[in-house]
Amino acid sequence: MSIEEAVTPERDGERLTAERAYELYWADLLGRDARFACVGTGCHAPLICACLDKPEQNLRIRPYFRSYRLEDHAPTCEVVHARGEKATQKQADVFEAERPPGHFRHREPASTTSPANVAARRPASASPSAPRPRASHYYRLSSLVQKFLEHRRDKDLAEATVEIGGETTTYEALFRNVYRQKVADLLGTRAVWWGTANLRATKDGGYYLRFSRPFRHGDAELRPTITLAAKDIEAYPVRKLLRARLDKLIAETDGYCVAFVWAKPWMPKDAENPFVRFYVNNLDHIDLRGPEILEELKNTSRVSA
Known part of the structure; x- marks a missing residue:
């Protein structure tokens, strides 16, 4: 279990x-x-x-x-031995936009402490009962994407909720496909935007990503882009994991992937040649996955393509 x-x-x-x-x-x-x-x-x-x-x-x-x-x-x-009163209704998941200070602070291993002694120091519950549900807090978008895929499998996207910045929404409303949506109407909409994309490494040690399915803008189709700068990656505490995932995609699928980003679409004002970008200032807010999940993602966008 x-x-x-x-x-x-x-x-x-x-x-x-x-x-x-x-x-x-x-x-x-x-x-x-x-x-x-x-x-x-x-x-x-x-x-x-x-x-x-x-x-x-x-x-x-x-x-x-x-x-x-x-x-x-x-x-x-x-x-493992559930008993007592039934658990109350599950709380909304919580997606934290920033990690708390010291979230990755190094702690010296307690080498003389066994798991049994650690468990013994924990206060016992006053009255044994079924564990009370606790809100799950997530900091990486990857964790939220994982929950989205699971709720999609369980067919409860419209009921499962997540709290971001004090506001609660459903997974169905939060996750939105970029494909052929009218970008001018969505510039103020922060959501988890997703779609197929192509990823490549840059000469300076960063990565460049371009969505393969476009937003609509008048008669034009605009494929949004994302740049991950090398300096931002090097400052990221989980950079080892990020690079392992991105390099694996480039090696195994030639960079073809499914991209998720928690951001607002951005367009320059009065540009002669309009374009769309997603700016990722926090690398916790992007998740790239292999194309094998496309089957799981069918019909999961709130707005029909």
């Missing part, structure tokens, strides 16, 4: 989601042999973080915690 959270002595008992463990690994702040333990009441069952070292993500390859054996969990562990 998939388990959402764990603690690790390598981060002094920090409670981690599998997604955060994945980010810390790719930021070189968590080792491949890191140990994890269950967060259940009175439980210190050892866990594995699967897919920790996989640069690509899709519905079949994604980080998650799992047990070695279910019998390792304590009888009081509500993570």
Whole structure:
């Protein structure tokens, strides 16, 4: 079974989601042999973080915690032994536009602390019951895209919600295909824009991306572009993961990909030759995936192409 959270002595008992463990690994702040333990009441069952070292993500390859054996969990562990009142309605996911200060601050491994001792320091619940649902906070757009694909599979895009900047919307409304939409009407619309694109590396160590399907602008068709500067990539804490994904796309598909970007379309005013760009000031706000997900993406745009 998939388990959402764990603690690790390598981060002094920090409670981690599998997604955060994945980010810390790719930021070189968590080792491949890191140990994890269950967060259940009175439980210190050892866990594995699967897919920790996989640069690509899709519905079949994604980080998650799992047990070695279910019998390792304590009888009081509500993570694997759900009991008590039914969980209340799930809260909206939260997409954070900026990471909190110190999000990737290095912590010295607590080498003398075992997962069992970390678990023992956690306060026990006053009354064992089914775990209360907690909002999932995401910082990389890749995590939100993952949820979008899962909700698409489950056919609940119109019901599943996500909070961004204090405003709540549905996954269906948030994700919008660029294809043949009238760009002049959308310049103030920040959304997760997506479409097929072509990616190439630049001579200075950056990347240039051009969408292969256009916006409409009068009688013209404008294919938006994105530039990822080398200096911005080098300052990005998860640059190792970003470069691994982009270089893999260039090597395996000649740069053909599906691009997602949380941004507003931008056009110059009164330009003789109009064009559209997406500016990405935070590399957490872009996600590029292989073309194999196109089948999963059919009919997921709020506005019909």
